[in-house]
Amino acid sequence: MPIRVRFAPSPTGFLTLGGARTALFNWLFARNAGGGFLLRIEDTDAERSREEYERDIREMLEWLGLTPDEEPVRQTERLDLYEQALKRLLDEHKAYWCFCSEEELEAAYQAQLAQGFSPKYSGKCRALPEEEVAERRKHGESAVIRFKVPEKVYSFTDLVRGRVEFNAGLIGDIVIAKGLREPLYNLAVVIDDADMKISHVVRGEEHISNTPKQLALYEALGLERPQFAHLPLILGPDRKKLSKRYLANALKDYRRDGYLPDALINFMVLLGWHPAVDREVISREDMVKEFTMKRVQKAGAIFNPEKLDWLNATYLKQLSLEQLVARLKDYLPPQLFSDDTSLLKVTALVRDRMKKLADFQKLAAFLFELPEYPPSLLNWKQNQPTVTRENLNVALTIVTECTAEPFTGRAVEGPIMALAAARGRGDVLWPLRVALSGQDASPGPIELIDTIGKEESARRIRVALAKLG
Ligand code: GLU
Numbered sequence: 132m133p134i135r136v137r138f139a140p141s142p143t144g145f146l147t148l149g150g151a152r153t154a155l156f157n158w159l160f161a162r163n164a165g166g167g168f169l170l171r172i173e174d175t176d177a178e179r180s181r182e183e184y185e186r187d188i189r190e191m192l193e194w195l196g197l198t199p200d201e202e203p204v205r206q207t208e209r210l211d212l213y214e215q216a217l218k219r220l221l222d223e224h225k226a227y228w229c230f231c232s233e234e235e236l237e238a239a240y241q242a243q244l245a246q247g248f249s250p251k252y253s254g255k256c257r258a259l260p261e262e263e264v265a266e267r268r269k270h271g272e273s274a275v276i277r278f279k280v281p282e283k284v285y286s287f288t289d290l291v292r293g294r295v296e297f298n299a300g301l302i303g304d305i306v307i308a309k310g311l312r313e314p315l316y317n318l319a320v321v322i323d324d325a326d327m328k329i330s331h332v333v334r335g336e337e338h339i340s341n342t343p344k345q346l347a348l349y350e351a352l353g354l355e356r357p358q359f360a361h362l363p364l365i366l367g368p369d370r371k372k373l374s375k376r377y378l379a380n381a382l383k384d385y386r387r388d389g390y391l392p393d394a395l396i397n398f399m400v401l402l403g404w405h406p407a408v409d410r411e412v413i414s415r416e417d418m419v420k421e422f423t424m425k426r427v428q429k430a431g432a433i434f435n436p437e438k439l440d441w442l443n444a445t446y447l448k449q450l451s452l453e454q455l456v457a458r459l460k461d462y463l464p465p466q467l468f469s470d471d472t473s474l475l476k477v478t479a480l481v482r483d484r485m486k487k488l489a490d491f492q493k494l495a496a497f498l499f500e501l502p503e504y505p506p507s508l509l510n511w512k513q514n515q516p517t518v519t520r521e522n523l524n525v526a527l528t529i530v531t532e533c534t535a536e537p538f539t540g541r542a543v544e545g546p547i548m549a550l551a552a553a554r555g556r557g558d559v560l561w562p563l564r565v566a567l568s569g570q571d572a573s574p575g576p577i578e579l580i581d582t583i584g585k586e587e588s589a590r591r592i593r594v595a596l597a598k599l600g
């Protein structure tokens with residue numbers, strides 16, 4: 132059987148990092164085996180499904196480079212298929228209409244709990260006479276379709292967890308549809324996986340308790356079951372179930388903050404998988420080559436936000452200055468005064484401190500807009516403003532009278548350093564640096580002049596002189 136896997140999100144929210152991890156493991160498994168990677172939109176929950184979310188899921192997969200090999204399948208377009216299966220199960224008495232009300236079910240469950248049983252459906256509607264069912268349905272009484280879950284043990288060999296057994300006798304008859312054209316997850320997923328010829332179901336561990344129900348449905352419908360691989364849960368740094376804070380963060384938010392797709396892919400692959408030759412930074416090519424379910428762990432995978440930042444910084448450092456600048460286009464402050472050359476300079480000045488693209492604004496803001504600062508900051512140690520003013524005036528003249536074309540920091544470095552040697556390093560370089568940066572800590576004045584250019588440097592020194600009165 133050819134290898135075919137699917138990512139099957141419900142479009143009830145933006146794609147999360149947890150969802151993307153499932154997509155990635157499916158994609159890697161398929162690429163490694165030369166098989167197919169498919170996308171199925173599980174949109175049968177009409178109330179919670181939204182087109183906006185579906186669009187987001189598809190866009191994010193594209194952005195990550197996890198593009199499906201075939202047109203996505205949408206469950207709401209396949210209602211005929213589910214209806215056929217439901218009719219068959221009803222005809223063959225493997226499923227039945229159930230008229231029990233929510234209140235009735237709730238009361239029965241509470242009673243069972245009170246007696247210390249784990250609750251399951253009593254089977255009350257299992258054996259209603261056909262005429263009665265027809266009559267009640269004709270009168271529009273609300274009803275759901277229940278599947279008679281056989282009371283037996285189901286087992287399967289999970290590619291991650293090994294042999295798994297479930298006593299389906301504990302499950303009770305499950306609701307598989309709210310009507311002939313309103314299938315629920317467990318039914319639809321089985322019909323679709325069989326119809327789409329899915330060879331391996333790779334999904335999160337939270338679905339493992341659904342697997343016996345689905346195995347029972349494969350059996351009842353006479354369909355061949357796929358193989359299963361359940362991926363470990365993702366745990367927070369405290370080893371507790373991952374809090375909303377990290378997992379529920381939409382992938383689009385990571386993109387907005389300037390995490391690179393390659394860094395996220397690298398981070399996600401380590402959430403449950405490790406290469407045989409231990410290392411943290413792994414190329415996509417190597418992942419594809421080396422990926423195997425044998426190396427997927429059973430234990431929960433710890434989400435470490437510092438590691439994500441570290442990986443992202445690592446991938447940012449691998450970019451050339453030009454590549455980095457190209458990616459910064461969406462992160463530039465609107466008051467950007469510079470042309471492309473000075474943007475290159477600004478980026479060179481701050482790139483080492485960037486963990487994500489969005490850091491650029493914060494780190495570079497003072498280069499684009501002079502921050503407010505108190506005049507006293509301009510004075511070196513106990514210097515009087517008059518001394519500071521004199522030194523800044525000479526520096527201003529050096530800058531404005533420089534005729535070098537193009538203007539660079541190098542061109543004024545000689546005279547400014549000579550001035551500093553004559554009048555004292557701190558006395559000259561400190562006020563100049565503060566004037567240019569508006570901050571008490573920053574790169575040196577020559578680098579600053581080089582980055583913001585002649586006009587802006589002169590303007591900033593004049594601002595400082597005005598502050599000194
Ligand atoms: N729609 C399910 C989900 O979003 C998919 C479960 C599965 O892969 O079988 O969790």
